[in-house]
Amino acid sequence: MLILRIVTKGSNSDAVRRTVQACSQFPCKIQVISDIPIKDCPHVFVVPKTFKPKNGAKWKARALEWAKKKQTDSDWVLHLDEESIPTIECIKGCADFMRTHTLAIGQGEILYNGTGYNPWKATCAADALRTGDDIFRFRFQYSCLHVPIFGSHGSFLLVPGILERKIGWDVGASGSVTEDAAFAITAWSRGIRFDWVNGQMIEQSPYTFLDFIKQRRRWFNGLWFVATSRDFPIRYRTVLGLFMAYWSISPFVLLFCIAMWAFAIPMPWMISLFLRASFVYYVASYAIGGWRNGNDIGLIASLISLPRSFFYEACGVLYGLFKPVRTFEVVEKN
Numbered sequence: 001m002l003i004l005r006i007v008t009k010g011s012n013s014d015a016v017r018r019t020v021q022a023c024s025q026f027p028c029k030i031q032v033i034s035d036i037p038i039k040d041c042p043h044v045f046v047v048p049k050t051f052k053p054k055n056g057a058k059w060k061a062r063a064l065e066w067a068k069k070k071q072t073d074s075d076w077v078l079h080l081d082e083e084s085i086p087t088i089e090c091i092k093g094c095a096d097f098m099r100t101h102t103l104a105i106g107q108g109e110i111l112y113n114g115t116g117y118n119p120w121k122a123t124c125a126a127d128a129l130r131t132g133d134d135i136f137r138f139r140f141q142y143s144c145l146h147v148p149i150f151g152s153h154g155s156f157l158l159v160p161g162i163l164e165r166k167i168g169w170d171v172g173a174s175g176s177v178t179e180d181a182a183f184a185i186t187a188w189s190r191g192i193r194f195d196w197v198n199g200q201m202i203e204q205s206p207y208t209f210l211d212f213i214k215q216r217r218r219w220f221n222g223l224w225f226v227a228t229s230r231d232f233p234i235r236y237r238t239v240l241g242l243f244m245a246y247w248s249i250s251p252f253v254l255l256f257c258i259a260m261w262a263f264a265i266p267m268p269w270m271i272s273l274f275l276r277a278s279f280v281y282y283v284a285s286y287a288i289g290g291w292r293n294g295n296d297i298g299l300i301a302s303l304i305s306l307p308r309s310f311f312y313e314a315c316g317v318l319y320g321l322f323k324p325v326r327t328f329e330v331v332e333k334n
Helices: 013-023 059-070 088-100 122-126 128-145 161-167 179-189 209-228 238-262 269-304 306-322
Strands: 002-008 029-034 044-046 076-080 104-112 157-160 193-203
Touching: 002 013, 002 059, 002 088, 013 029, 029 059, 059 179, 076 088, 076 161, 088 104, 088 157, 088 193, 104 128, 104 269, 122 128, 122 209, 122 269, 122 306, 128 193, 128 269, 128 306, 157 161, 161 179, 179 193, 179 209, 209 238, 209 306, 238 269, 238 306, 269 306
Parallel strands: 002 029, 002 076, 029 044, 104 193
Antiparallel strands: 076 157, 104 157
């Protein structure tokens, strides 16, 4: 049995009800794991306030750890965010994965703004990078390496019930800000294979600039917690740490490039090659992501919005560097 599991704090109730309605068209079991009751929403299970995981997992990780008891070893769990809308291709991809794999974890492509998609909106155009990153970096790590060297998404994550029950989500306080990456590294350290799931899931971009940089800040700080935490073996977080180091300096690299260009300062060829390769990767990610999210209009919007999108991403990093967060912030999705 495939379980569609939606985990929510409960504040974005409209988004959750919309997701449940979309999921009801599929022959799957639906579970809404919430911190509070949600009015007029079926399939809701409220996490008891008295539940305390042994290793101190918090927020979404705590809810997921409690939810383990709502499945059997023969089930498969497809994890969704509160605004995730599975497509028929997503469900078919999961069915194919379940037939061809036994003890493996799957991840698939996420598209954005399926509810009222508007590629001219700043946050929508900026999120083209996320879909492009799925196509390039994440698909590479899953399809070719079969390990989550860059971490994992918490949505469109397909996990066998037996693995979820054995590994669990009790990733401690250090792993709870980005529980998806902590779970993936824990599974990898135990020899679990990862692979790519065909199909797409549709999600929603943050509504405002402030929500956008809050979201990026949580990812940025949470991934640093995972990359530097001794709770996880160092060999399994080394690449993530290198990636985070580059992400941390990326806003300053952009300023450096602008200064070098403006003042015609000669640049060593190795640095020039690295910066050019990085620029090409990011432009290609935005272009491919924009196309996947909105065809011609999405492609044009993502490319036109590149300077603004770079600025948004840089602000998210700087926000995390100078005002870090240690909690799981939930942005508006209603």
